[in-house]
Amino acid sequence: MRNIVALKPSLTASRLQKLSLSLAFGIITGLSSRFIITLPFSPVPITLQTFFVIGAGLFLGSYFGALSQMIFIVLGLTGAGFAGGLTLLSPTGGYIIGFLLTAFIAGGLSRLNISESSLTLSALLFTAAIFLIYIPGIVQLGLVTGIRDIQILFNMGVMPFIPGDIMKVVLISFIFNAFRKLVDIDS
Numbered sequence: 001m002r003n004i005v006a007l008k009p010s011l012t013a014s015r016l017q018k019l020s021l022s023l024a025f026g027i028i029t030g031l032s033s034r035f036i037i038t039l040p041f042s043p044v045p046i047t048l049q050t051f052f053v054i055g056a057g058l059f060l061g062s063y064f065g066a067l068s069q070m071i072f073i074v075l076g077l078t079g080a081g082f083a084g085g086l087t088l089l090s091p092t093g094g095y096i097i098g099f100l101l102t103a104f105i106a107g108g109l110s111r112l113n114i115s116e117s118s119l120t121l122s123a124l125l126f127t128a129a130i131f132l133i134y135i136p137g138i139v140q141l142g143l144v145t146g147i148r149d150i151q152i153l154f155n156m157g158v159m160p161f162i163p164g165d166i167m168k169v170v171l172i173s174f175i176f177n178a179f180r181k182l183v184d185i186d187s
Contacts, residue, residue, distance in 0.1 A: 018064045025056040026071030029099070033076075042156040043091040044141065050133060050161075051168040053099045054126055057106025058176040065103035072099065094140025095157075098133030105129045110176065123166075123173040130165045134158045 032048035039045065057065035073096060077088075088096060106129045109122070138150075138157040147153055 018060055019067075021060055022056070022064045022068040023071055025052060025060065025065070025068035026075060028052050029056070029069065029072040030075055039160055042160065043145070044095065044137070044157055044161075045092075046161060046164055048168070049099070050102075050130060050165050051172055053103050053133070054106050054129065054169055055172050055176070057103040057108075057129070058110040058126075058172060059179070060103075060107060061111065062104045062107030065107040066100050069099040069103045072096075089144070091141050091144045092137070093144075095133050095137035097140070098136045101132040101136070102129050105132055122177065123170045126169045126173055127166055130169060134161070 029049050029052045032052050036045040036047050053069060056068040059065075060068060073088075076096075087093060106126055109125045109129060112125075134157065138153040141157045142148060142153050147156075
């Protein structure tokens with residue numbers, strides 16, 4: 001007797017499509033840096049970038065997600081006009097390095113079946129991935145500003161961003177889980 005398996009229709013992205021999407025996510029990450037909220041007590045502004053960093057990992061997987069952030073960095077270093085130019089030696093340089101790590105880890109986490117069954121659990125995992133942005137971020141912030149007190153660095157470079165980043169992660173997790181039901185997202 002033959003087993004009959006119902007397969008959901010799936011779309012898989014070719015390498016060219018993933019490269020194109022990596023370029024698109026890199027550009028969108030850069031463009032999202034133009035929407036900023038400056039903080040009077042920190043040289044690090046609030047932006048929409050983390051939404052697209054996590055999104056790149058979720059939708060493109062580890063390697064192509066990280067590639068999208070490398071594209072963002074290269075475009076920024078060449079003066080592509082993202083928020084007045086990009087320098088890795090600025091107070092925000094460490095956060096940008098963290099984008100690579102976060103996109104890569106979020107891409108790996110997105111391939112776990114956990115996120116398919118629990119929006120809450122996937123949002124928690126992706127929120128943990130966001131901390132990979134904060135760690136190199138506050139290290140660089142401390143190096144550039146000369147501040148050595150970890151509590152001050154945490155208050156300047158992490159605390160103001162947690163509520164917004166959690167909201168961004170919940171939103172992108174919801175979008176990803178809905179999209180995942182329609183399209184076969186492969187790594």
